Amino acid sequence: MAVPTPNPLAPARLAAAGDPQALPAHVWPSSARRDGATGGIEIGGVSLADLVERHGTPLYVLDEQDARARARRVVSAFRSAAAPATVHVYYAAKAFLSADVARWMRDEGLRIDVATGGELALALAAGVPAATLGMHGNDKSDDELSTAVEAGVGSIVLDSAEEVGRVADAARRADAVQAVRLRVNSGVHASTHEYLATAREDQKFGVALTQVPGVVAAIRERPELRLLGLHSHIGSQIAGIGGFAEAARRLLTVHRALLAGGDVPELNLGGGFGIAYTADQEGASIDQLAVGIVGTVVSTCADLGIAVPALAIEPGRWIIGPAGVTVYTAGTVKDVELQTDDGPAVRRYVSVDGGMSDNARTALYGADYEVRLANRVSAAEPVLVRVVGKHCESGDVVVQADLLPADAGRGDLLAVPATGAYHHSLASNYNLVTRPPVVAVADGAERVLITRETLTDLFARDAGLAQEGAR
Structure with missing residues (x-):
């Protein structure tokens, strides 16, 4: 050369x-x-x-084998780090979704996170069990909510206070009890591109930490809803542990306060794990992230005197990119x-x-x-x-x-x-x-x-x- x-x-x-x-x-x-x-x-x-x-x-x-192997690595790393606690790994469909990719993720033991009616419909058409799907979106339509509830999706992430009543009404019409998570804007400023940082105060996703008690109270007032826990997504293309650890600490402090009013079985810390696009870059080490995130959750729970909840994460780019x-x-x-x-x-x-x-x-x-x-x-x-x-x-x-x-x-x-x-x-x-x-x-x-x-x-x-x- x-x-x-x-x-x-x-x-x-x-x-x-x-x-x-x-x-x-x-x-x-x-x-x-x-x-x-x-x-x-x-x-x-x-x-x-x-x-x-x-x-x-x-x-x-x-x-295909690379994608499948990376999916298995995420599941193995987080479940090993969290044992004996439970970890649910959701594949973030927005990264790339086709019927076959949905089946790959299903077969490798992952759940799937969808954000639109189209992603939901494709995952269902591909044979992914509705109970293993999580539904996101900051502006879900009434049709999308009704479809999700009627299909029996495992969880719907509430992105605003107004969605509490809308999801509850959809569940009432379907004669169902719908499990929900509440997306929280943690205020953590992830080290990434401005458009990829999704937990800053001035943006469209989630509710502020100070609003959480009121929104959770509204959720608990509706018998058609069952609270799974809080959800956080601080951004995308992140390689380090710092932002995830800080978000976990902030959410767990609120999580402890919510326990006084009822069960809060889960904590979802989202995804956003970065990859290398050029030879000089370093992607996120999934083993280090798993140990760091889980370790922070365990130590924070010990400090707060509460049990470690089941954890959920939502990688997409790291698996398929x-x-x-x-x-x-x-x-x-x-x-x-x-x-x-x-x-x-x-x-x-x-x-x-x-x-x-x-x-x-x-x-x-x-x-x-x-x-x-x-x-x-x-x-x-x-x-x-x-x-x-x-x-x-x-x-x-x-x-x-x-x-x-x-x-x-x-x-x-x-x-x-x-x-x-x-x-x-x-x-x-x-x-x-x-x-x-x-x-x-x-x-x-x-x-x-x-x-x-x-x-x-x-x-x-x-x-x-x-x-x-x-x-």
Whole structure:
């Protein structure tokens, strides 16, 4: 491998990233490797180039065994740390949900957290028992609440005081007693992007700690409701224990006060466990998080003189994110000459046949990713590139900065790792681009989880075209 020429536009992290054609194990799916003959990337024993021949690009590829193994690791880590206390692990469906993924999570012993009527309907259609579902949402419709109650979902997370009466009325109509949790805005300021911090005082989720006693009293006044406990979610893409520990301490203090009025069997501390998107980043250690979170709960309960409640957590990204890779076909390559404080420099723009329609996170959060030449290896000098999409936005960036061989260009396949979470979920039809398929791979075999959207699919919703066809 040639040594890259220094470029003043290159971020410092690239200098320490190592071989720009390597596949760092903490970023890529566990099965990722380069074929010894072609140098092309394989996932789950299947060549990405072969997948592209059959399914085209852009293409989401998901390592089934990696996702399943990570799900098992979360369950094992928290249950081991909490024993003999009970731990319920919910997979956060918003990260990515398909019928098969729902079944994977069910089969690995996880429950599923849904946040909309659509996610609820898909989980039920996939055969997930309603009793293992938790229903979230800051603005649940009456139809969503009625559907959830009538289906027999295991818990509904109340996000506001007004939902107490609405859920109770839905349960009364269904002649049911509905278990509920109360989402609490703990005030903990998680160290993450502003848009991912969900427990700050000035935002839409949950009720303030000072409101909890009144809302819980209202819950207990309704015989159609059964209080499970308090719920907290401090944000997403968090690697450290500090925010979770502080949230646990604050909620348990309120939890103790609530015990004077009745049973509070559970405490749900949410999810938000972070992953590595580039070689220089470190994802959350699930074992350390489990020991730290559970240890804080146990010690705080001891200090407060109360029993340790059953615990619940809701990871999504940590399970499914590293299992996913997105494959693109490279198109236009353009060198842009720029002046910097250190003199002239060149940034190479490599366009691909996707972009912000299949990866909104770079535009939304300024997220960093890495990219690899996927169909071959090259001895050419690595050069600084910015991988961009085909949409009519200058902010349509997939990879802000990484190194690719200088001979990478039109027709080559480029792979971006850590795209299993919040990529298909956030995908759009901007510029009338169709959404990519999702293909799972395992043990040398492939299976389509979600088919490629077609123009026929898009146009079927255009009433003007439907009327034209009827004339």
